[in-house]
Every structure is written in structure tokens, then in C-alpha cells.
Amino acid sequence: MELIQNLGLGFATAFSVANLAYCLIGVFLGTAIGVLPGLGPVATIAMLLPVTFGLSPETALIMLAGIFYGAQYGGSTTAILVNLPGESSSVVTAIDGYQMARQGHAGKALATAAIGSFIAGTVATVVIALIAPALAEVALAFGPREYFSLMVLGLVASVVLASGSLLHAVGMIVLGLLLGLIGTDVNSGVMRYTFGRDEMADGISFVVVAMGMFGIGEILSNLESEASRSILARKVEGLMPTRADLRRIMAPVARGTGIGSLLGILPGGGAMLASFAAYALEKKVSRTPERFGHGAIEGVAGPESANNAAAQTSFIPMLTLGIPSNPTMALMIGAMIMQGIQPGPGVISDQPALFWGLIVSMWIGNVMLLVLNLPLIGLWVRMIGIPYHFLYPCIIFFCVIGVFSINNATFDIWLMALFGVAGYILRKLDCEPAPLLLGFVLGPMLEEHLRRAMLISKGDPTGFLTSPISATLLALAVALLISILLPAIRSKREEAFQEED
Amino acid sequence: MNKFITAAAGFAVAFGALAGPVMAQDYPAKPVTLIVPFPPGGASDTIGRVTTQAMQEGFGQSIVVENKPGANGAIGAASVARSAPDGYTLIAASIGTFGINPALRSDLEYDPRKDLDMLTIAVRTPNALVTRPGLGVKTVEELVAKLKAEPDTLTFASSGTGSSDHLTAELFWQTSQTSGIHVPYKGGGPAQTDLMGGHADVSFQNLGNIANYVREGKMEMLAITADQRSPDFPDVPTMKELGFDGLEVYSWQAFAAPKGTPPEIRAKLAEGLTAALKSPAVTEQFGKMGFAVVANDPTEADAFVAAEIDRWSKVVKDGDIKPEQ
Known part of the structure; x- marks a missing residue:
């Protein structure tokens, strides 16, 4: 009963004219910056922070939150249409989404992403309302040991991202891990592999690698075969998913929502880990895993639901403990402090209108996004029909602006060009960029947590096995590793036998 | 030909004679850039944006914030150190950029004591x-x-x-x-x-x-680690009370200009910044973030930064925590 009362207060707050208007502004802005590659929600929210001083706390947070989850929606559009993941959470969406677009199912992929995101957003909103206070304690139970084991599980699972050779995938993950080592070592403060350049002291930005490998690399290899590409683009059809499609995506959406809601609570890479854990799961449970990487609709539905659910539930530690689970949430905490609200466990009881209003506004925002985005799909899809020699200068233009806007540094543009050439060469060698990006993101976290765990345990590694959470995660990783390796070994042996015949 | 040379020479003399005094009198004649060597949303960014926003009214020109993050502020600080000392490029950064980087790194491309003129220590906590x-x-x-x-x-x-x-x-x-x-x-x-x-x-x-x-x-x-107890926690002692003499430590944010900025311009900037920092609205806003406004004058700020660098250099040396390159 209390829940209904609380939600009632939330609806009353969220449905005020000002709050509805700012929610719409937020999601609209969010979608726009999500579609433009490289321009992320962090920079946008930071720039808009001073504007929010004049608003009431509820209105300010509703708008800023709208930008954040609106960007998750918009980001998948670029990932699907031009194979450009602007955010780490849309890397896996690009894998099958872009293949669907190439086969003329761009509309279906976009609609799947929008519908999946909407369902996930709705469920995650209910999850927050129901169990936010209790769930927040879970995040505190995760220390360096538990995070390390989670990263190990993540790295093992990232092998399933490969649609081709297992060896190539492992190679790309390792290359990603090595690239992730560039920058200042957290423990000693020593700069590693920076060639003495301060520009590399903080490591290479994710956006630089993603834009270079996916964006520029893709353009280079497309230019080589422009003729074949225009033929593909001409047969765009089937904007909306059919009833059969909808039936096929329901289970992946449900699974993705579950994974996303759970992983979103954990600080650090929640949405990204969630999206690709969902992809790994879909590929594992599918009866036809070979379709993944070649335009499987489940490969879009699962991860897109997962990253949107995670984006919503990442508000839980922020609202209940004042702990930011990602840079955007850190900015939201800053916005609350400037409004005179101390983030922490007191927020729910001291500011019920803010807490419940924000939650209800997230659901309203999701409805708005669906209404905004579904009619626009036709427009987005027509973008693919544009002859490539008109389209690619625009993509490069936006890539350059996006990369420059992160640090205002021209050095990053040169670095992106370098990764573009590397991406082209690797593509020629049948090496996919997605596993590399995952290694690149997970590697530094893996190292950081491992070394921190060892520092805290004074060099005693048994802690990884005596912590129940850590032990469970490691056991899962071993089981997954065996299940990946066994079929690979078996099929190798079968191949060998066939050759003997 | 001769005429042209005379004219050119005359112009050069006139221009050269005018350049110095006119520059300080007419300042500011165009928008000023404030480099923040950290990403948007951090403490330096907020302090920089809020203070310059409040200062803008009486200043007569807009102040544009530009984020140049990286290497604990070293990239942005080095670029300001290389800028013309004409009052049109300023920097807002932290104890890390001004006080600790010089103590920690021998390969730094700027030295706050030699390359920067401090304007004011803005806030501390x-x-x-x-x-x-x-x-x-x-x-x-x-x-x-x-x-x-x-x-x-x-x-x-x-x-x-x-x-x-x-x-x-x-x-x-x-x-x-x-x-x-x-x-x-x-x-x-x-x-x-x-x-x-x-x-x-x-x-x-x-x-x-x-x-x-x-x-x-x-x-x-x-x-x-303050010099007196916090009004929010009157029961919590200071390290000084407990007999730890050198343990008065603050985390601070400051404004600076390139070394050699004309004294009139430096004074004008410092006055504008300290007036903005001392205005009730700004003081209250920073108070909510846990910062107390310092707003001292350029001479005090220069001395303070030099003392901080010396102090942290000693801690780094005694603790042997210099990263080996």
C-alpha cells in the first residue's frame, strides 16, 4: 500500500507541466547527442549543470536523467546504421544490428532496439521502486576481490563475441588488454607506454579507439567496395517487426532486462558489462548460435534491453547511498549538492517527492522516447539510402568533432586516424574489433582490482576463493571456459578426422 | 618608396609606443579564455565556471571556459604557461596541478613559480x-x-x-x-x-x-586537518590540537595567469575574482560543496603556492614516492 502511495506522489510530481516539459527536453537532447557519435551524456550534462541552478531540484534531476537514458536510445541508432558505437554499451549492438542494416532490415533492428529498451526501462523502473533501498547494500559487498572475479568472468565471456575464428578473437582481446595498459599506473604513478607524452598520461580514450576501429576502419574498407554496398542499401524493407519477430524477441528482452537490472547496480562499467553479458547469454541459449554476428535479431534485442535496464538501475546506488556508479551519476550527485540536497540514505525519506518523482519521470521519459523514436525510424533508415560518397565525409566529420570534444586535443584526432588504419588492416586479416574493445575496457579494471586486492590481502591470493561472491563468479568463469573450449576441441578433432578420411 | 618607408616606420613607432600602456588601459578588449585542465563537472571546473560567471558583470567582457584535461592538469597548465601574458588566457586548477605535480615530477613542462603569476587562492577544504x-x-x-x-x-x-x-x-x-x-x-x-x-x-x-x-x-x-574545529562537527578535534604540528592540510583551488602579465591587468583580474568569490551567493554555493572561500591577494597566493611546493617536495623525498621514469 505504501508503494502505491509513494508512486502516487511520484506521479503527482512528474506530471506537473514544468516537469513534463523538462523531461521532454532532456530525452530529446539525449537522443540527439546519442545519435551524434562521440558527443556523450557526460559532457552534455556538465555543460547544462549551471543552467539547472535556477530550476527546482526535481525538475533539474528529471531533465538531467532524461539526457542520460535518452542518450542510450540514440546511441544504438548510430551503432546499427553506421556501425559506430559512441558509447561502450552499444559496442555489441553494432555487431548484429549493423549486419541487419546491411541486409536491409535496418528498420526492424531500430524498432527492436526501441521496443526492447522501452520494456526494459519500464521493468527497471518498477525494480527501482520496489527494492532500491535493500538492493543498494549489494553494491557495498563488492570489494576489489569480487570485482576482479567479475572482470575475469567478463573476459572469458567476451570470447563468445567472436563470430569467426576463436584464435583471432583471443588475439584481439589480448591486443585490447595491452592497449588498456597505456597510461599512468594507478599503484606507482609511473607512466607506461606513453612515449613521454602527457597526452597519453591518462591512457587512450575509449571513444578514440572505438571511432578509429569501427568508424574510420569501416569507412576505409567500405570505400573499397562501394558498388556492392549501394546495392545492399537499395533494398531496405520491413520497417516494423512482424508478429513473428516480436515473439522471437520477447525472451531475449526479458533475459536482457534481468541481467541489466542486476549489473546496473554495480559501480563501474555496469551498462557495458550488462549489454555484452546479455549478448553472451543469447548466443549460449540460442539453438542457432552461428547466426550471431550475421544479423541475429536476438543479438540486438538482448543487449539493448540490458543496457537500458542497467542505465536505469545505476540510479539505485546513487539515490540510496550517494555512490556514483559511472561518471554521469557523479555529475548528478554534483547537481544534487548544488541544489542543497546531500546525497545518501536520507534522500528517500527527506525528499520523497524528488525520489519518487524522478522514478516516475523515468518511465514517462521512456514512453516519450518510444513515441519520439518509432516515427523517426523511417527517416533514419533513409539515411542508409544516401550514396556512400556523400555519407562518409559526414561520418568522418562527426567522428572528428566527437573525438576532439572529449579533451579539446588535436592529438586525439591523429590517434583516431592511426586506429582507423589499424582497424582496416585487422579487418583485412579477419580480426573483429569488438573483442578488442572489450579487452581494452576490461583490462585496466582487471589489473586495478587484482593489484588492489593483493595489496589489501598483503599478497595472499586465497581471498579470491574464500569470498563467496568471488568464488561463485570464478566458478562460473571456469564452467564457461570449459563449455567454450570443449566444442572447439571437439570440432577441431572432427575436422582432423574428416581430413584423414 | 621613401614615403612608404617613412609611413611604415612612423606606424611602427606609433604602434610600438602605444602597445604597452594601451593594452593595460583597454583591457579587457575581447573575451578572456579560462583554461580548466580537468574534465567538465569536477571541482576545478565548477569553481572556475561559477566564479567567472559572477565576475563577468562588472568585467565588461565574457569569460569562456575551455576544458583541457589530462595528466592531473599538467597539459592545460603547460599550455597556459606558454601563452602570451596579456590577461586573455587564465587557468583555474587544483593543489594537484599547482602544488603537487612540481613536487612529484621532474619532467614537468611548467613550473608554477617560474611560469605562472598566481591571481588568488579561491577556496579550500x-x-x-x-x-x-x-x-x-x-x-x-x-x-x-x-x-x-x-x-x-x-x-x-x-x-x-x-x-x-x-x-x-x-x-x-x-x-x-x-x-x-x-x-x-x-x-x-x-x-x-x-x-x-x-x-x-x-x-x-x-x-x-x-x-x-x-x-x-x-x-x-x-x-x-584544519586550523580550527569545523562548526558542523564541534566534537571532532583538529590534528594540531592533538600535537601533530605540520599536519594542517587543505585541498585548494586557485586562479593564475601566465608569468609576466602586466601588473595593472593582474590586479584587475585579482580584484574581480576575489570580489566574485566573496559575494554571498558564490560563498554560499561553494559552502554547500564543502569549500571555504579564501580569496587572498596575488602576493599572498604566490607565497602560498611556493610554500606548498616546498612542503610536498619534502614529503615526496622523505617518503621516497617519486615515480621512477
Whole structure:
């Protein structure tokens, strides 16, 4: 009963004219910056922070939150249409989404992403309302040991991202891990592999690698075969998913929502880990895993639901403990402090209108996004029909602006060009960029947590096995590793036998 | 031909004679760029934006904030150090950029003492000595006793190697002749989270950042590094009261211009900034973030920064924490 009362207060707050208007502004802005590659929600929210001083706390947070989850929606559009993941959470969406677009199912992929995101957003909103206070304690139970084991599980699972050779995938993950080592070592403060350049002291930005490998690399290899590409683009059809499609995506959406809601609570890479854990799961449970990487609709539905659910539930530690689970949430905490609200466990009881209003506004925002985005799909899809020699200068233009806007540094543009050439060469060698990006993101976290765990345990590694959470995660990783390796070994042996015949 | 040369020479003389005084009188004749060498949304960014916004009205020109993050502010600071000292390029940065980088790195491309003219120390906040709940230590005395009884067992979380809170811990060990295990994190947030989760034992964190966790019993506060007690926590002693003399440590933010900025321009900027900082609205806003406004004059600011660099150089040297290149 209390829940209904609380939600009632939330609806009353969220449905005020000002709050509805700012929610719409937020999601609209969010979608726009999500579609433009490289321009992320962090920079946008930071720039808009001073504007929010004049608003009431509820209105300010509703708008800023709208930008954040609106960007998750918009980001998948670029990932699907031009194979450009602007955010780490849309890397896996690009894998099958872009293949669907190439086969003329761009509309279906976009609609799947929008519908999946909407369902996930709705469920995650209910999850927050129901169990936010209790769930927040879970995040505190995760220390360096538990995070390390989670990263190990993540790295093992990232092998399933490969649609081709297992060896190539492992190679790309390792290359990603090595690239992730560039920058200042957290423990000693020593700069590693920076060639003495301060520009590399903080490591290479994710956006630089993603834009270079996916964006520029893709353009280079497309230019080589422009003729074949225009033929593909001409047969765009089937904007909306059919009833059969909808039936096929329901289970992946449900699974993705579950994974996303759970992983979103954990600080650090929640949405990204969630999206690709969902992809790994879909590929594992599918009866036809070979379709993944070649335009499987489940490969879009699962991860897109997962990253949107995670984006919503990442508000839980922020609202209940004042702990930011990602840079955007850190900015939201800053916005609350400037409004005179101390983030922490007191927020729910001291500011019920803010807490419940924000939650209800997230659901309203999701409805708005669906209404905004579904009619626009036709427009987005027509973008693919544009002859490539008109389209690619625009993509490069936006890539350059996006990369420059992160640090205002021209050095990053040169670095992106370098990764573009590397991406082209690797593509020629049948090496996919997605596993590399995952290694690149997970590697530094893996190292950081491992070394921190060892520092805290004074060099005693048994802690990884005596912590129940850590032990469970490691056991899962071993089981997954065996299940990946066994079929690979078996099929190798079968191949060998066939050759003997 | 001759005419042309005469005209050109005349122009050059006139221009040369005018350039100096006119520049200072007409200042500001165009928008001023404020470099913030950290990403948008951080403390330096907020201090820079809010202060210059308030200063703009009487200043007559707009002040545009440009973020140039990287290497704890070193990239942005080096670019300002290389800029023309004409008052059109300024910098807002932290203790890390102005006070600790020069102590920590020998390959730095700027030296605040030689390449920058400080304008004012804008704000400061003391560090608080906090422990995880349930560590079983109620006072600094008990903490020192525990560290002496079991050397190198307690873990000290910091927001990074060479951060102000790391060096405060180092200074604490040196002053109390104890030692602990330094566990660096990427920023204060994750360090505080692990302290609350009981994964790390002790930390020196900015008072403003942890005040609420202490009120809610998620951390225990033993002392603060200010010169007097905080009105919010009248029962918590200062390190000075407890006999730790050199442990008055603040995390601060400051404004600076390139070295050689004309004195009139420097004075005008310093006046504008300090007036903005002292205005009730700005002071209140920074108060909410846990910062107290300092707003001293350029001479005091120069002396303060030089003293900070000397102090941290000694801590880095005694603690042997210079990263090997």
C-alpha cells in the first residue's frame, strides 16, 4: 500500500507541466547527442549543470536523467546504421544490428532496439521502486576481490563475441588488454607506454579507439567496395517487426532486462558489462548460435534491453547511498549538492517527492522516447539510402568533432586516424574489433582490482576463493571456459578426422 | 618608396609606443579564455565556471571556459604557461596541478613559480581522517598505537598516487613515525565506497565529500586537518590540537595567469575574482560543496603556492614516492 502511495506522489510530481516539459527536453537532447557519435551524456550534462541552478531540484534531476537514458536510445541508432558505437554499451549492438542494416532490415533492428529498451526501462523502473533501498547494500559487498572475479568472468565471456575464428578473437582481446595498459599506473604513478607524452598520461580514450576501429576502419574498407554496398542499401524493407519477430524477441528482452537490472547496480562499467553479458547469454541459449554476428535479431534485442535496464538501475546506488556508479551519476550527485540536497540514505525519506518523482519521470521519459523514436525510424533508415560518397565525409566529420570534444586535443584526432588504419588492416586479416574493445575496457579494471586486492590481502591470493561472491563468479568463469573450449576441441578433432578420411 | 618607408616606420613607432600602456588601459578588449585542465563537472571546473560567471558583470567582457584535461592538469597548465601574458588566457586548477605535480615530477613542462603569476587562492577544504565502521579505533591516539603495535597492516585508501590525500597519509606516517599500506584508487569516490564497504581501513578524504557518510555512521571521523574545529562537527578535534604540528592540510583551488602579465591587468583580474568569490551567493554555493572561500591577494597566493611546493617536495623525498621514469 505504501508503494502505491509513494508512486502516487511520484506521479503527482512528474506530471506537473514544468516537469513534463523538462523531461521532454532532456530525452530529446539525449537522443540527439546519442545519435551524434562521440558527443556523450557526460559532457552534455556538465555543460547544462549551471543552467539547472535556477530550476527546482526535481525538475533539474528529471531533465538531467532524461539526457542520460535518452542518450542510450540514440546511441544504438548510430551503432546499427553506421556501425559506430559512441558509447561502450552499444559496442555489441553494432555487431548484429549493423549486419541487419546491411541486409536491409535496418528498420526492424531500430524498432527492436526501441521496443526492447522501452520494456526494459519500464521493468527497471518498477525494480527501482520496489527494492532500491535493500538492493543498494549489494553494491557495498563488492570489494576489489569480487570485482576482479567479475572482470575475469567478463573476459572469458567476451570470447563468445567472436563470430569467426576463436584464435583471432583471443588475439584481439589480448591486443585490447595491452592497449588498456597505456597510461599512468594507478599503484606507482609511473607512466607506461606513453612515449613521454602527457597526452597519453591518462591512457587512450575509449571513444578514440572505438571511432578509429569501427568508424574510420569501416569507412576505409567500405570505400573499397562501394558498388556492392549501394546495392545492399537499395533494398531496405520491413520497417516494423512482424508478429513473428516480436515473439522471437520477447525472451531475449526479458533475459536482457534481468541481467541489466542486476549489473546496473554495480559501480563501474555496469551498462557495458550488462549489454555484452546479455549478448553472451543469447548466443549460449540460442539453438542457432552461428547466426550471431550475421544479423541475429536476438543479438540486438538482448543487449539493448540490458543496457537500458542497467542505465536505469545505476540510479539505485546513487539515490540510496550517494555512490556514483559511472561518471554521469557523479555529475548528478554534483547537481544534487548544488541544489542543497546531500546525497545518501536520507534522500528517500527527506525528499520523497524528488525520489519518487524522478522514478516516475523515468518511465514517462521512456514512453516519450518510444513515441519520439518509432516515427523517426523511417527517416533514419533513409539515411542508409544516401550514396556512400556523400555519407562518409559526414561520418568522418562527426567522428572528428566527437573525438576532439572529449579533451579539446588535436592529438586525439591523429590517434583516431592511426586506429582507423589499424582497424582496416585487422579487418583485412579477419580480426573483429569488438573483442578488442572489450579487452581494452576490461583490462585496466582487471589489473586495478587484482593489484588492489593483493595489496589489501598483503599478497595472499586465497581471498579470491574464500569470498563467496568471488568464488561463485570464478566458478562460473571456469564452467564457461570449459563449455567454450570443449566444442572447439571437439570440432577441431572432427575436422582432423574428416581430413584423414 | 621613401614615403612608404617613412609611413611604415612612423606606424611602427606609433604602434610600438602605444602597445604597452594601451593594452593595460583597454583591457579587457575581447573575451578572456579560462583554461580548466580537468574534465567538465569536477571541482576545478565548477569553481572556475561559477566564479567567472559572477565576475563577468562588472568585467565588461565574457569569460569562456575551455576544458583541457589530462595528466592531473599538467597539459592545460603547460599550455597556459606558454601563452602570451596579456590577461586573455587564465587557468583555474587544483593543489594537484599547482602544488603537487612540481613536487612529484621532474619532467614537468611548467613550473608554477617560474611560469605562472598566481591571481588568488579561491577556496579550500580540510581533509578528514576517517576509518571504516567497526575498525575499533576511536581516537587518533588509538590509531597511532595500533599502527605501532602492528606496523604495515592497516590499509590507507587514497584517491590516487600523488593525490593530496595520499600525501597527507604519507605526512601522517612521517610525523607519527608509523606506517601503513597505501591503496590508491582512481578518484575519491571509489576509495570512499571501499571504506564504507569495509574493504579498506583508513583514509584522509576532503571533509565536504564525506561529511554526510560520517553523519549516517557509514564512516568514523577521528580528526580533521584544519586550523580550527569545523562548526558542523564541534566534537571532532583538529590534528594540531592533538600535537601533530605540520599536519594542517587543505585541498585548494586557485586562479593564475601566465608569468609576466602586466601588473595593472593582474590586479584587475585579482580584484574581480576575489570580489566574485566573496559575494554571498558564490560563498554560499561553494559552502554547500564543502569549500571555504579564501580569496587572498596575488602576493599572498604566490607565497602560498611556493610554500606548498616546498612542503610536498619534502614529503615526496622523505617518503621516497617519486615515480621512477
